[in-house]
Amino acid sequence: MHNWLPFEWIAASRFLREGRMQSISIILGVSIGVGVIIFMSAALAGQQANIIRRVLSAQAHIVLLPPQEIARPLRENDVAEAAIVQRPFQRVRSMDQWQKIIKEVGEMRVVTAVSPMASGPVLAVRGEATRAVSVLGVDPALYFRVIPLPDKIVAGAARLTSEDIVIGIDLASDLGVTVGDKLRITVASGQGATLTISGIVDLGSKGANQRNTYVALHTAQALLGLIGGVSSIDVTVPDIYAAEDIAQAIAAATGVEADSWIKTNAQLYLAISAQVIANSTIRFCVGLAIAFGIAAVLIVSVVQKSKEIGILRAMGASQGQILRVFLLEGAVLGLAGSVFGSALGAGAILAWQTLLKNPDGTPLFPLEMDPRLFIASAVLATLTGLASAVAPALRGARLDPVVAIRG
Amino acid sequence: MAEEVLRLEGIRKSYNVGTPVESEVLHGIDLVLQVGEFCALMGPSGCGKTTLLNVMGLLDRPSAGKLFIKGAETSGLGDRGLTALRGHSIGFVFQYHHLLPAFTAVENVMMPMLVDRGRPDAAMRRRANELLESMALTPWRDNLAINMSGGQQQRVAVARALAMDPSLLLADEPTGNLDTKAAQGVFDMMREVNRRHGTTVLVVTHNHALAAQCGRIVELVDGRIVSDRHLPAAAQAAVEHTEETSQRR
Ligand SMILES: Nc1ncnc2c1ncn2[C@@H]1O[C@H](COP(=O)(O)OP(=O)(O)O)[C@@H](O)[C@H]1O
Ligand SMILES: [Mg+2]
Numbered sequence: 001m002h003n004w005l006p007f008e009w010i011a012a013s014r015f016l017r018e019g020r021m022q023s024i025s026i027i028l029g030v031s032i033g034v035g036v037i038i039f040m041s042a043a044l045a046g047q048q049a050n051i052i053r054r055v056l057s058a059q060a061h062i063v064l065l066p067p068q069e070i071a072r073p074l075r076e077n078d079v080a081e082a083a084i085v086q087r088p089f090q091r092v093r094s095m096d097q098w099q100k101i102i103k104e105v106g107e108m109r110v111v112t113a114v115s116p117m118a119s120g121p122v123l124a125v126r127g128e129a130t131r132a133v134s135v136l137g138v139d140p141a142l143y144f145r146v147i148p149l150p151d152k153i154v155a156g157a158a159r160l161t162s163e164d165i166v167i168g169i170d171l172a173s174d175l176g177v178t179v180g181d182k183l184r185i186t187v188a189s190g191q192g193a194t195l196t197i198s199g200i201v202d203l204g205s206k207g208a209n210q211r212n213t214y215v216a217l218h219t220a221q222a223l224l225g226l227i228g229g230v231s232s233i234d235v236t237v238p239d240i241y242a243a244e245d246i247a248q249a250i251a252a253a254t255g256v257e258a259d260s261w262i263k264t265n266a267q268l269y270l271a272i273s274a275q276v277i278a279n280s281t282i283r284f285c286v287g288l289a290i291a292f293g294i295a296a297v298l299i300v301s302v303v304q305k306s307k308e309i310g311i312l313r314a315m316g317a318s319q320g321q322i323l324r325v326f327l328l329e330g331a332v333l334g335l336a337g338s339v340f341g342s343a344l345g346a347g348a349i350l351a352w353q354t355l356l357k358n359p360d361g362t363p364l365f366p367l368e369m370d371p372r373l374f375i376a377s378a379v380l381a382t383l384t385g386l387a388s389a390v391a392p393a394l395r396g397a398r399l400d401p402v403v404a405i406r407g
Numbered sequence: 408m409a410e411e412v413l414r415l416e417g418i419r420k421s422y423n424v425g426t427p428v429e430s431e432v433l434h435g436i437d438l439v440l441q442v443g444e445f446c447a448l449m450g451p452s453g454c455g456k457t458t459l460l461n462v463m464g465l466l467d468r469p470s471a472g473k474l475f476i477k478g479a480e481t482s483g484l485g486d487r488g489l490t491a492l493r494g495h496s497i498g499f500v501f502q503y504h505h506l507l508p509a510f511t512a513v514e515n516v517m518m519p520m521l522v523d524r525g526r527p528d529a530a531m532r533r534r535a536n537e538l539l540e541s542m543a544l545t546p547w548r549d550n551l552a553i554n555m556s557g558g559q560q561q562r563v564a565v566a567r568a569l570a571m572d573p574s575l576l577l578a579d580e581p582t583g584n585l586d587t588k589a590a591q592g593v594f595d596m597m598r599e600v601n602r603r604h605g606t607t608v609l610v611v612t613h614n615h616a617l618a619a620q621c622g623r624i625v626e627l628v629d630g631r632i633v634s635d636r637h638l639p640a641a642a643q644a645a646v647e648h649t650e651e652t653s654q655r656r
Contacts (some may be wrong), residue, residue: 007521014509308507314466315519315567316494319486400469405501406457 008321011312012328022331026297030337030385031344033286034377038345043352044279048272052240055265057204057360060115060146060234060241063264064250065257066095073266094229101254102233110246113236114144118220120231124167124213125184125192126175133171135185137220143278146234149201149214155179156199160216164198168209172200180405183211185370187223193218290381291388294333298326298392302399309396310404319397326393327386334385338378346374411441411478412607413463418472420458432458434630435472440575443605445598447618450627456611457579459627463609464577465493477574484570495614498568498606499579505560506552512563513539513548519570538566542596558589565596569606576600578610582617590614 016023076371095101096228098116118137140160144150148156154169156179165183177183179197185193195215223226235258237246243260253260261270309322334396338365349367420433432455440446450456461467462474464614465481472480476496484492486632498519506515516535519526539548541560547555555563561581568576578597582590594617601608610621618624626634 004526006526010521010527018509181576308509311501311507312518312522314464314489314493314499314501315522316490316571317522321522402461405466 007317008324008328011325012332013328015301015305015325016329016332017306019304020381022297026293026333027239027337027340029293030290030334030381031277031340033290034338034381035344035348037271037283037286038284038342038373038377039348039352040279041373042345042349042367042369044275045370046365048275049368050365051241051272054204055268056240056261057152057206058147059264061240062235062247062250062258064095064101064233064235064254064261065231065259066093067255067257075186092363094226094231095233095256098230098233101256104254105233105235105250108246108250110237110239110242110249112238113233115139115142115146115234116217116230117143117232118217118224118226118230120187120220120224120226122213122223123186124171124175125186126181129175129176131210133167133172134211135220135223136214137217137224138214139217143214145233146236149199150200151256152203153199154202156197158201159214160214161198162216162219163196164216165195166199166201166214167197168212169200169202170206170209171211171213172197174210176286185215185223187225189225191223191225193219193223195255209289218327287380287384290334290337291384293388294330294385295388297333298330298389301329302326302392302396306399306404309399310401313399313401323393323397324397326396327389330385330387330389330393332385333380334381334383334388335378337385338381341381342374342377345377346401411439411440411475412442412444413438414475414478415439415463418459418462418469418474420455420462420467421470424470426592431470432630433462433469437634438606438625438631438635440609442574442607443601444623445601445608445621446610446623446625447621448609448625448627449609449613449615449618451505454627456627459580460577460609460611463575464497464499466499469555493570494519496574498571498573498576500564500568500576500581502580502583503599505564505601508552511549511551512544512555514553514557515563516567516636519567523571529602535566535570538569539563541580541599542566547636552587556589558585558592561589561593562586562596565593568604569600569604572604572606574607576606576608578608580613582614584611590617592618 062202102114102116105111115138119134122133122135124133138160140149140158149166153161153166156166158166160166166186167177167183172178175183177197179200181197182194183197184192184194201209201212203212203213215223217230221229224231233256235246235250237243244262245259247260247263250256312322315317346369349369352367414439415436418433418436419431421429421431423429436459448459462469465474465476465635468482470616477490479490481492506512507518510518513532513535516538517527517531520531520534524531536548539545540652542565544559544562544566547559547563552560552563565576565581567579568578574595581597582593585593597608597610598620600606610617612618621638622640623635623637625632
């Protein structure tokens with residue numbers, strides 16, 4: 001009995017120690033539950049971050065395009081005569097008043113970067129080899145805040161003067177070119193330019209690495225016949241999950257078409273959302289299982305301790321004191337379980353990262369060990385313990401001491 | 408006139424009130440205990456002794472009648488008030504469930520003080536040790552209940568009941584499970600407390616030899632007091648004398 005501990009702590013800890021087997025069993029149960037939640041959450045967060053990182057490594061959060069040219073169905077008295085309308089070919093067009101749109105969107109509070117782009121399909125020619133690619137003309141100062149190309153450079157530098165071109169790593173190997181080599185870019189009309197490869201980037205996906213080539217904005221404008229114009233505007237937002245809402249706001253405000261990464265990757269986004277829901281459901285169910293487990297143990301404990309409760313009441317312990325003893329037991333069980341569970345979860349995460357590796361030795365995908373997850377699970381488990389203890393504790397506090405002592 | 412510790416007026420107690428098996432166990436008890444009395448409560452099994460003690464000790468509420476503790480009527484008190492009064496004024500010794508098994512002897516004796524004051528302190532430990540010392544239990548003070556004999560456990564229970572220096576000590580067949588020698592030991596401790604500190608004691612017993620050592624014997628039959636005798640001090644002394652001589656023999 002330490003002098004600084006109040007009665008409730010002393011009684012709760014003794015009761016827990018007295019029912020050692022029960023305490024250890026339920027702490028183990030809670031630990032496993034918490035461990036599973038932590039590992040699963042980390043795995044999910046890591047996987048999602050990985051997927052989204054891959055998706056967004058070469059794609060802006062939101063892309064603004066000129067409004068689509070729509071062929072309107074012929075209508076007479078609101079009856080469509082031609083029900084099937086063929087979509088017109090979408091040309092490489094410049095956006096009207098793109099400087100104004102950039103200024104307007106750039107001033108929005110939910111937008112962190114805006115970058116104009118002139119892009120179109122071209123052919124990359126190197127000797128006998130020819131590849132159909134996209135040329136993306138950008139202003140490096142603006143664009144690198146949308147897609148940090150310099151971070152993705154594997155050879156050379158992300159330099160984009162009018163003579164430079166930066167290409168994806170797979171295109172480089174397909175064409176057998178490297179930094180310093182010349183590459184001829186031609187458009188369908190036959191116009192072209194010969195550029196020097198200044199850098200090679202790894203954009204994180206094979207498609208982008210084969211297709212994307214980056215040049216200076218005015219170089220692309222000249223190639224594509226878009227002098228003074230841009231074909232799209234890239235937008236970066238701080239909260240990637242709000243991208244679709246922001247895109248809709250931009251579309252409403254400016255009249256341009258705004259496509260968020262969520263819309264262009266609808267299937268993927270749906271899959272991620274489904275995973276999040278599944279994870280939340282599992283978390284909730286594990287939490288519920290923990291709560292019932294703790295409650296069951298405490299109900300048994302209250303029954304087993306009813307004589308002690310009666311004796312304590314007879315010597316002047318109040319209902320409140322008895323109530324707090326059992327609430328404390330619940331909280332301690334939850335907290336202890338979450339501490340061991342956190343260790344268990346962290347161990348599982350470390351094991352995953354050291355045992356499951358890509359052929360190149362990097363982890364299969366990095367798991368996110370977020371300290372907030374551990375703190376949150378400790379707090380939640382303690383609260384769960386407390387909440388599950390309410391019913392048993394009330395039962396203990398309301399025991400009639402006469403009945404309890406009589407047994 | 409001596410001061411009253413406890414006054415019962417027309418106390419009735421019924422169990423299972425409002426059900427078909429409702430039964431009245433105490434049929435109007437009138438009883439007054441004065442400060443410093445040492446009183447035995449006797450009666451056949453099932454006559455209502457434990458029920459009466461529970462009512463006296465504020466563990467249970469009477470169905471009818473009035474209960475005064477040191478002159479104050481108690482029917483207006485809520486659970487909190489009764490609990491506080493019980494903690495400060497009344498010490499219990501039970502027949503079977505003596506000690507808290509998770510705690511040592513000295514911790515058991517500290518417990519009423521701990522419950523009252525919230526946190527343990529040196530003064531509590533000192534008082535608990537003194538009480539154990541007076542019960543000749545110092546060597547066992549750090550033992551758990553399972554490591555003590557029945558007589559030792561019951562003496563710890565007496566020490567615990569005295570921890571808050573109560574005005575009234577209620578003991579429900581404290582010696583019922585003990586052999587004659589251990590029973591006499593526990594009984595002697597209670598008499599010592601009564602003599603030294605003037606603590607009023609009411610002890611339930613079936614043992615006539617022990618009852619004869621008390622200053623007063625109240626007899627309960629079927630929930631009614633059928634006799635209430637004060638023994639002259641001389642008679643008590645005589646009993647003690649014969650006991651001593653019988654022990655010598
Ligand atoms: N909680 C209860 N419910 C119903 N009947 C009870 C209860 N407690 C005691 N009784 C009955 O009351 C009577 C008196 O019991 P008790 O006070 O324990 O007697 P004693 O202590 O003299 O042996 C007995 O008939 C017993 O069965
Ligand atoms: Mg009894």
